[in-house]
Amino acid sequence: MGPGRRLTRTLAALTALVVLAGCSRIDRGDSAADARDLGAAAQVRLGYFPNVTHAAALIGVDRGFFARELGGTRLTTQTFNAGPAAVNALLGGSLDVSFIGSGPAVNAYAKSDGQAVRLVAGATSGGAQLVVRPDVTTPADLRGKVLTAPQLGNTQDVALKKWLAGERLDTQVTNVENAQSLDLFQRGDVDGAWAPEPWSSRLVLEAGAKVLLDEASLWDGGRFPTTVVLVRTRFLKEHPATVEALLRGHLAATRFARDHEAEAKQVVNDALARLTGKALAGPVLDRAFDHIELTLDPRAGSFLRLAQDAVTAGVAKKAANVAGLADFTLLNEVLSAAGEPTVDAAGLDRK
Known part of the structure; x- marks a missing residue:
């Protein structure tokens, strides 16, 4: 060799050892059973990745779409290289909301016995x-x-x-x-x-x-859900107005990318240069955008298959029970108010 x-x-x-060590300290998150609406949060901690598949997050942060909708709520951000690290942050309570891969979203829900997180929106299909x-x-x-x-x-x-x-x-x-x-x-x-x-x-x-x-x-x-939006259940119950504001910002960022493609690409590239130290070459950026679809629809009907795929892949011993993972109440209110089609939970909102 x-x-x-x-x-x-x-x-x-080494990677396997690090991940297994993290998994041995799973934090199931704060119980949300006694949570009640406390109004807008003083701060929201948002996670996302420096990838084109997280374009809506990159645009939402850098163009101020999130901050504008959040008003007096302070936005702090943290970037991750892959989903499992973001899952640990959500379950450990150091993150409130994250743009994240669909697989880790299922894993986070399963790790917390369906308690700690909720799927509230999609972000990207394909890519x-x-x-x-x-x-x-x-x-x-x-x-x-x-x-x-x-x-x-x-x-x-x-x-x-x-x-x-x-x-x-x-x-x-x-x-x-x-x-x-x-x-x-x-x-x-x-x-x-x-x-x-x-x-x-x-x-x-x-x-x-x-x-x-x-x-x-x-x-x-x-079409398949590459990137979705996951929120801590307790934060969702205590600060629904803040989550709704983030979703309005998410929609604004997605519409901006749809209506101003060239400018959106530049915003994403500038953000990637800041976060990774290197901008993408024009042909790379164009090809990457050609292979993704920015959408707030998380394609909920795909999640039963995603849960089974983890078993086939040897990553999970049994398929996660994803019943109850989704809560699209706020998302569909935002979409309806903006004249956009609502999304189907495909039964994922019921336990």
Whole structure:
């Protein structure tokens, strides 16, 4: 085994140890049974990721859409590289609301026995691809290869492992941050990645990877929930006016991206440059935006499948019970007031 492959296996082992250590200290969150409406919060702590799939959050923060709707409530923000870290922050009570992957949203709900968090909106559909070296032409070519996914148990990790299981492939999956994945691929230490935007586009346009599979092809109509909005249940019950204000800001940011695409891309790129230290090249930015759909609809009907996918992927022992995960009351009030179509909870709002 070459030194690069040994490094990859070492990174995988360390990642697993860190995640398992975090999972051994699961905080089920404050009980919300005695929570009551306390009016607008003095502060709301918002999480999101420096990815194009979190474009609505990037725009909402940087263009002031959230702050404007929040009024006197102070907005503080924290960025994460993958969902499991954001889940720990939500369950630990250090975060109130987060833009997060659909897989970790299910995991957070399951970890807290359906108590600590609620799904209140969608954010992005699509925007994840399996990209590989040019000599990989079929799934069978991945036998004995090494692929990366952002973090153990995150949305792309589950999607990749579920797909590999369906293809009966013994391909190794290494969990590293997206930036490390790009570096490892460029050095020849890994053979591909199941990556969210803009990383799949960077791998294709900057590192010479090719698309073996677009995750959109695995879902009816090509739509699936990549990024959603999750809130602590207690915060939702104590400060519904604040959550509603955030959702108004979210809608404003999404409309801005829809109506002013070129300007929205620039806002996102400026935010990424500030958060990661590097702006995206124009072609990368354009390709990334071409593969996502910004929408407040979380496609609730997909969550039963997502819960089962985690089992197929070997990430969970049994499918999470997602009944009661969704609360779209405030979202549909915001959408109705703005003349937008409301979203269907697909029974996910009932336990």
